[in-house]
Amino acid sequence: MLHTVKAYYFFALLFISCAAKPPRETGNFKPTDLVEIITLDSTIKLDIRYATSNNFVGRPVYQEARAFLQRPAAEALVKINASLRPLGYGLLVFDGYRPWSVTKLFWDITTEENKKFVADPKKGSRHNRGCAVDLSLYELSTGKEVTMTGIYDEMSERSFPDYKGGTAQQRKLRDLLREKMELNGFTVYPYEWWHYDFNGWQQYRISNIQFSEIR
Numbered sequence: 777m778l779h780t781v782k783a784y785y786f787f788a789l790l791f792i793s794c795a796a797k798p799p800r801e802t803g804n805f806k807p808t809d810l811v812e813i814i815t816l817d818s819t820i821k822l823d824i825r826y827a828t829s830n831n832f833v834g835r836p837v838y839q840e841a842r843a844f845l846q847r848p849a850a851e852a853l854v855k856i857n858a859s860l861r862p863l864g865y866g867l868l869v870f871d872g873y874r875p876w877s878v879t880k881l882f883w884d885i886t887t888e889e890n891k892k893f894v895a896d897p898k899k900g901s902r903h904n905r906g907c908a909v910d911l912s913l914y915e916l917s918t919g920k921e922v923t924m925t926g927i928y929d930e931m932s933e934r935s936f937p938d939y940k941g942g943t944a945q946q947r948k949l950r951d952l953l954r955e956k957m958e959l960n961g962f963t964v965y966p967y968e969w970w971h972y973d974f975n976g977w978q979q980y981r982i983s984n985i986q987f988s989e990i991r
């Protein structure tokens with residue numbers, strides 16, 4: 777019964793978010809140029825959690841397991857991935873561009889105390905601008921995701937990029953990812969070790985197009 781109520785609640789919120797309109801933005805913006813990351817470098821791995829039930833919502837919110845970014849941000853990831861290779865690691869992407877309707881759904885579904893982990897749809901997310909990426913590292917030798925200080929999308933202090941707990945190896949890998957990202961134009965979000973904004977994100981508009989519409 778509880779499951780039925782939750783499903784009803786989810787689909788009601790999904791309907792509301794799909795019908796809602798993103799905020800109107802005025803000013804000069806660069807043209808949106810979303811590119812599918814793996815078309816630039818097929819050794820960047822994907823684990824698109826939002827296309828599965830393995831995410832904080834507990835249900836798929838994407839129809840397709842794909843990841844896009846504005847071209848300069850995607851090109852920066854290719855450079856970062858190459859710089860990690862000699863160290864035995866590669867990039868593992870959880871999410872990139874996110875249609876605004878999904879940000880609205882996340883906001884509506886999240887409790888007040890956890891709202892710092894999600895973006896306010898009135899302002900839009902940097903993911904909506906194609907300038908934010910959620911990612912971790914994988915080991916080249918095994919192809920497996922490394923263990924960080926906390927898990928992706930965990931809503932706890934273990935997600936903070938300066939969290940002092942965890943093992944020395946976990947902190948080392950988290951800090952290695954951060955060093956490479958910062959060297960190539962990204963800034964870490966202070967509450968999430970996996971979330972990076974591409975510098976200059978303000979120059980791109982909020983988008984609400986679906987993955988299937990991107991070409």
Ligand SMILES: [Zn+2]
Nearest residue numbers: 908909910971
């Ligand atoms: Zn993110």
